[in-house]
Amino acid sequence: MSTLPGPGRRRGPSKGDRRERAILETACTLLARKPLADITIDELAAGADISRSSFYFYFDSKLAVVVALLHGLTGELGRDSGPWLDGSGPDEAALRRSLTALAVLWRDQGRLISGALAAAPGCPPLAEWRAGLRAAHVDRLAARISRDRAAGLAPDGPEPRVLAGLVDDLRTAAFAAAADPEALVDDLVTVELRMLYGDFRIPHPIR
Amino acid sequence: MSTLPGPGRRRGPSKGDRRERAILETACTLLARKPLADITIDELAAGADISRSSFYFYFDSKLAVVVALLHGLTGELGRDSGPWLDGSGPDEAALRRSLTALAVLWRDQGRLISGALAAAPGCPPLAEWRAGLRAAHVDRLAARISRDRAAGLAPDGPEPRVLAGLVDDLRTAAFAAAADPEALVDDLVTVELRMLYGDFRIPHPIR
DNA sequence: TCATGGAATCGACACTACGTCGAAAAAATC
DNA sequence: GATTTTTTCGACGTAGTGTCGATTCCATGA
Numbered sequence: 001m002s003t004l005p006g007p008g009r010r011r012g013p014s015k016g017d018r019r020e021r022a023i024l025e026t027a028c029t030l031l032a033r034k035p036l037a038d039i040t041i042d043e044l045a046a047g048a049d050i051s052r053s054s055f056y057f058y059f060d061s062k063l064a065v066v067v068a069l070l071h072g073l074t075g076e077l078g079r080d081s082g083p084w085l086d087g088s089g090p091d092e093a094a095l096r097r098s099l100t101a102l103a104v105l106w107r108d109q110g111r112l113i114s115g116a117l118a119a120a121p122g123c124p125p126l127a128e129w130r131a132g133l134r135a136a137h138v139d140r141l142a143a144r145i146s147r148d149r150a151a152g153l154a155p156d157g158p159e160p161r162v163l164a165g166l167v168d169d170l171r172t173a174a175f176a177a178a179a180d181p182e183a184l185v186d187d188l189v190t191v192e193l194r195m196l197y198g199d200f201r202i203p204h205p206i207r
Numbered sequence: 208m209s210t211l212p213g214p215g216r217r218r219g220p221s222k223g224d225r226r227e228r229a230i231l232e233t234a235c236t237l238l239a240r241k242p243l244a245d246i247t248i249d250e251l252a253a254g255a256d257i258s259r260s261s262f263y264f265y266f267d268s269k270l271a272v273v274v275a276l277l278h279g280l281t282g283e284l285g286r287d288s289g290p291w292l293d294g295s296g297p298d299e300a301a302l303r304r305s306l307t308a309l310a311v312l313w314r315d316q317g318r319l320i321s322g323a324l325a326a327a328p329g330c331p332p333l334a335e336w337r338a339g340l341r342a343a344h345v346d347r348l349a350a351r352i353s354r355d356r357a358a359g360l361a362p363d364g365p366e367p368r369v370l371a372g373l374v375d376d377l378r379t380a381a382f383a384a385a386a387d388p389e390a391l392v393d394d395l396v397t398v399e400l401r402m403l404y405g406d407f408r409i410p411h412p413i414r
Numbered sequence: 415t416c417a418t419g420g421a422a423t424c425g426a427c428a429c430t431a432c433g434t435c436g437a438a439a440a441a442a443t444c
Numbered sequence: 445g446a447t448t449t450t451t452t453c454g455a456c457g458t459a460g461t462g463t464c465g466a467t468t469c470c471a472t473g474a
Contacts, residue, residue, distance in 0.1 A: 015440095015451080042431080050453090053452080118325060122242075122244060162394050170380065173377065187364075187369050194364075194401045195398050195405075199401065226422085247460065249459095
């Protein structure tokens with residue numbers, strides 16, 4: 001997007017920017033067809049009409065491309081989660097909006113995201129990206145849990161940060177496994193609300 | 208364990224069985240030190256005192272070794288889950304026993320299991336193994352959910368199979384991410400019970 | 415006791431993918 | 445149009461995988 005001196009790139013802005021863009025776009029195109037692990041640097045280079053060794057002028061590795069792609073995604077990843085994470089109480093609508101945005105992202109970029117997650121152990125920059133995302137979510141959700149508990153809106157239970165971590169794990173695993181992430185939103189809404197607010201041990205007048 | 212003509216193996220039982228065993232044991236030893244992805248066939252062969260090409264006499268690939276290792280594990284994986292899965296209602300103790308057994312397995316064999324999960328897409332036998340495990344759990348848990356709902360013991364909610372799938376996803380993701388799986392058991396017990404029994408919308412006399 | 419055939423071993427080879435280097439071509443700059 | 449910077453590429457070296465055919469080992473039974 002901007003004219004930053006990308007990781008593998010020397011300096012200054014110029015013609016080669018088109019090539020860099022072409023590599024990124026090739027990566028996207030290929031990711032629409034097959035998983036990240038099946039994409040080789042040859043293909044990326046070929047897609048941008050350069051030789052394989054020229055690829056290395058633009059990026060240090062395949063994963064550097066992934067990092068760049070992810071960079072353009074980090075804004076989207078928290079999209080619409082503000083009202084939910086900054087709110088309080090079982091605000092079903094806000095949670096649904098947050099999860100819907102996330103589901104759309106998984107629908108459109110699932111291969112990229114799950115490829116990145118799979119490569120994260122063994123690739124520090126990706127591990128850092130993943131950890132950052134998770135921390136951002138867990139921090140805010142844990143704070144929300146604490147607020148709700150203090151206000152008597154949520155039952156006691158696991159440490160807020162642990163519980164928030166479990167919610168994050170569940171989201172990621174569920175979306176990664178789902179063929180159609182959007183079809184999962186309603187159920188995830190129900191389940192997350194239960195995880196946070198459903199204390200089955202309280203007076204138990206079910207049915 | 209038994210004297211089956213393993214996948215990559217030609218025929219008959221004999222001396223080379225010791226070698227086969229040695230390869231398996233080497234794999235275990237190495238897995239205790241580093242992730243599956245970092246283990247090479249050279250190392251496995253060296254650990255069993257044979258040349259790299261001799262390795263292929265015993266196994267077709269590194270993943271075939273993993274499959275063999277997993278084979279000896281499948282019994283353990285459902286260990287102690289009977290009382291929980293065949294029972295009914297929020298039987299916290301039974302669930303805890305089931306999860307404890309699973310946590311121990313993840314503690315001891317975490318590298319093997321997560322390595323197998325990571326390699327599953329792209330390796331049919333492993334994908335099948337994973338799918339089989341998941342299906343076994345989901346089937347029984349979904350049946351349990353249906354029973355409980357029919358008996359008025361659990362609130363309505365997501366399709367039983369979907370909900371069961373989410374529970375399975377959560378377990379796997381949580382244990383895979385946890386440094387100390389056993390420390391997670393209590394919280395997972397709480398959370399799973401909430402997922403299944405906690406309908407936060409019912410008369411809500413929290414606190 | 416020794417031939418024979420299957421079990422087991424290995425070296426050499428071919429292949430794929432990765433990443434580096436230095437030299438050359440193309441563009442931009444003055 | 446000379447110089448400097450950007451961009452390109454072919455050649456090379458590496459690591460890991462998997463295959464093949466030749467060879468050695470060894471138990472068996474004639």
